[in-house]
Amino acid sequence: MQRALAARTPVAPQRTASAALGRGVHRLARRLAPGHPAVTALSALDGRPLRPVALGALAAVLPATEEELAHAVVYDELQTIASAALKLLPGDPLDSVAWILAAEPEAARAADTALAVRGPGRLPARTAPLTEQWALDHARRERRLFLA
Known part of the structure; x- marks a missing residue:
């Protein structure tokens, strides 16, 4: 699963962020x-499990x-998006709660779509080229907004 996810995350900064978040989840597990056994299997991934793999083990x-x-x-x-939005465009935190409830x-539907995937070969390989370009651009900036 780790290799299948890495192949579907073609931009290195996004893989790096996922691995950083995965290490934190692995530490908790x-x-x-x-x-x-799931925690032991994560350790076999050279300490760099991607976040979705680590979440599965957790x-x-x-x-x-x-x-x-x-x-x-x-x-x-x-909630991560809502929290980031409040840091970038400070406003009423209750508005961000309303955004989450409205979504x-x-x-x-997103959770149901994820649950329908059975096996690495069935993982969608959707891309968002502009988001990927933003990740590359952000990684090269001296002043970054977020690390992960």
Whole structure:
């Protein structure tokens, strides 16, 4: 799964950010259940599991269902965006909560779409060329807005 995800993340700064976030999730999983087979498997990835792989291992440790994990990840992404928006364009934090609540139908669809994927060969290979270019440009800037 790790290789399939890396292949579908063609821009190095995005893979690097995913690996940085994955290391944090791996650290949490190791703290919770150091001997768990999923945690041990992450360690075999040279300490650089991509975030989705590490989240899958964390779900196995907790244990969380696939549905719980998919919904948690989608809402985590939404809150990350809302939090970043407040840093870039300060405003009322309640507005960002309203944005997340308004996105609920799309969030549920995104989680359902993720749950329909069965196996690495079925992973979508969608790209967002402009977002990828922004990631490359951001990595070359001296003053960055965000690291991951």
